[in-house]
Amino acid sequence: MALRLTPLLKAVAHRISIPISTRWLRPSRLLETAAVRELRARQISDPVERLRYLRQSSPALESVYSLELTLTGARRYMTACGLLFFLLTPSPIPSSTRDVTAHERRLVGATSESYPKVWAVEQTPEYESYSNGLRIETSLRVSNRARKPFPIYITGQPASFASAPAGIVFHTTETHLAPFEAEENTQLKRLARNVIDAVRKNQSYHYLIDRFGRVFRVVEEGDVAFHAGWSIWADAQGAYVNLNESFLGVAFEAQTEGGLDKIQPAQIHAARVLTEMLRSRYRIPEANCVTHAQVSVNEKTFRIGYHTDWAGNFPFREIGLPDNYMLPVASMAEFGFEYDTVFVKVMGNRLWPGVGAAEARLREHSTANGVAASRWKSILQQRFRNIANQIVSSPSPVQTANAVQGDTNVRSQ
């Protein structure tokens, strides 16, 4: 991020410590200089509090922040440095939806996120090992079509392109599971091998974590895996549609239904170190590590949750991630998708918080744009239709998920 800070100011910022308290929010704050605001903001560790302080202390920002800064959720940590860019750069008040959205994205995009440091230790024809203890079995890997540059959409238009994986989608295989007992060892290994063979045949996922916590690379990271079909997520850069192209697929040999839904501790550990490595390698934000149920859609009916694996109980915390079920469902907030009674039933009448967060955001944006929520939803849906039409007519139309055994498509939409 290019900062318009002088070296002197940067030096001062590192040397001066100014205690932060609520008194910084008194009316005289308007007299504060941008530099002082930046110094104070830096000392507020909580990003939401920091944002609140900057909103209240900066007349320039108040107009921009007339919309709640929630395009990608409160966990989008923004740095005072990034915000200072705007403090020092007068910004016109957004005059249209596109402007508003662009402003929000630029502001939210001023993020600061730390990434794990993981490096390769050893590589053989059979396996790779990494500095965090991760071991990847590589002898069974297969190739698929190479990943192409994929569009990232803002207000329904490709705003940029990227080619490195932007996120991770977690799946379950929903395959038959034997009791996890020592006397079942032969059977457990046989079932794992069957799953791997099916994943290889269908190029379903980049990684499979079997019940012993062994990590198998199946589809090469640089290739597309057919794991997500029609799917949507969004971050500070914009919206991703068709995550086969843009996100890596990681599957647990597991079932989310039927009583054997508890994955093994070894699988959780494996997922944790694998996620660390992938986040380190591609600088994947925490908030782009999500479950298939969170991203899957029926593109024809505008319903979320076409696939429902990990619709709940994904162990985000245990694998070192924040609870991303809190994040607004991107398909709803960005493109006006909805849920139906079937989905609610599948969820056991308990929707994850991100559904409500997406609805709230949609209402906020409809109000900010001066239209009814229903009208706003129609506008968003039309944006998605345009994108879908472009994808369908492209050389690489969406291939639906090549799941091992249906990958929890428990619905018939």
Ligand SMILES: [Zn+2]
């Ligand atoms: Zn799935």
